[in-house]
Amino acid sequence: MAKVTMEWESRLGRRLRVRDLYILSTVARSRSMAKAARELAMSQPAVSEAIANLEHILAVRLLDRSPRGVEPTIYGNALLKRSVAVFDELRQSVKDIQFLSDPTTGEVTIGCPESIAATALPWIVENFSKKYPRVVLHVEDVPSPSIRFAEELRSRKYDLILARWPTPLSRDDFTDDLHVETLFDDPLVVTAGRHTSWERRRKIDLAELADQPWILAPPGTWNYEWIAQAFAARGLGVPKVSIVTFSVHLGAHFLKNEAFLSAYPRSWARLNSFAVLPVNLPLRSWPLSIVKLKNRTLSPAAERFVECTRDVRKWITDLETSGRPS
Template sequence: MSAKRENWDARIGRRIRLRDVHVFLTVAQCGSMARAAQQLSVTQPAISKSVADLEFALGVKLLDRGPQGVAPTDYGKAFERRGLAVFDELRQGVSEIEFLADPRIGEVRLGCPDTLAATLLPPVLERLSAQHPGIRLHIEQTNPVLPDVRQLLDRSVDLMFGRLGPPFGEEVHSEILYRDPMVVVAPVQSKWARRRKVALADLVDERWILYPPDRTPGIFIEQAFREQGLSFPHAIVLGYSLQLRDMLMMTGDYLTIVAASAVPVLNAKRDTVRILPIDLGRNATARPVTIVTLKKRTPSPVVDVFIGCVRAVAKEIKTQIGR
């Protein structure tokens, strides 16, 4: 046996307890031993002892203590990062065993913006529940502009949906599912919906519901107006809510720009809107919808099942919108 292996067995392997690692990770995330004790339903002295035992086993200081709480040292940050990965692998191992024992059950943790939760997710859930009714989906709302991949890196979600293509970073993988063009839509009772020919310039002074022009996809929409020599319209409403668009479009008084895949959602209850024959330019028509995962993380079987459903639905959407 090598000296290195002997050192691991004697100094670390036999001394590090899983519970102590769990306690340390909780303290690091809470930033306070008192809050960690409350979260774990144990006494603060028990928390202090677990951290001290772990520091003794490793031979380094993991936490800096101060009047404002605790913060990981450089050693602590490194151990926290690896510790989170270890517990994630353990969680996935338990999930895999449960799925192998009963393929009908399991949990998937998904980071998803509201816009995709309203368009891509419903048909995915319909397919998933039909094939695997026992699988539960836990959804974390993410930034509609740019997914925060830290949720992936700290293993709080298994995968994410996004509307921007790669690169997201060296540690993550981005797969383009389909390209979802932006389209101008008008209420069915609008005079614009009845016209065969209409230009963007004709619509500048109309009542608009638009995305903020300083953020995606509003940046691309502002560019589309600018490329045609037009200023960004004075929108009555600026925001991302598809539900609000749905409610306001029913009044017949507004125009809006949405992803093509959102049009069936707006028309779900009744025939509400029509797509106007307006080209918004390449940047607005080539926006990818992506699925984002960690490169060095093997998906559990239940996550693989979910991804399979997503790809199948994405293929159908791609056919519908021709992208």
């Protein structure tokens, strides 16, 4: 194993080839030297030679044969894990060059729960698209709590995630490579339609809402747990849940047309003209945040998108003071 700790310049830097790393990743994914050779349009001996070159440089075995085909050893997995970042940085460097030659192009991939896609994200995207109309935005739904999808950041599927974190991230091995930038606090509130009698009330006791029909996300999600904990603190059971859904649009439909109650971020309720009920609930921070990898260099297009998300602070200030964004 002493050979693995060799000096970079004298051995690895001059002999380790990115091409060989790519061949190794293709073999590991296809679980076959022959399949990898066909995919790479190479001969099988050339593939074997590339793997052998890596094993000779590192002085460890990288692949094993098993009944399921070729599989990485613990050393192979360690090398492949770091290679993801190598390939990503190379892709980003090409994108950087393209961006510098034409600063209005590029792509940004964003993970985002529907609750944010229905509130803050449209305003961010509208302003970003006006400034950079040729940048393509890929927005993929990430159900809450979004921290479950941190691996998607690490695998470079997303450039960043927009998320709501109810508490600060713990400092542990799972989150120590994440950078979380808080934009603003957007607490959950109890909401109802404007047509209900609840809107005209100046004060509502939580116990009055226990037998009312509710729309909530499934158990284990933050808005469900927040409501359950609030009722439990008063010695009450979980309220009557009539519709269980992640869909913000479905919830909005029934809040608008029927006598349902729900819990949504304050900005969403006000932006969509729903009533925020005067219920005395325990205060709980619910910040909207940008989540990125600490050790990842974002493309210029992604950096500019982050800049536009920071402008949401002005948006939420306008929303709080006037009820509508400017």
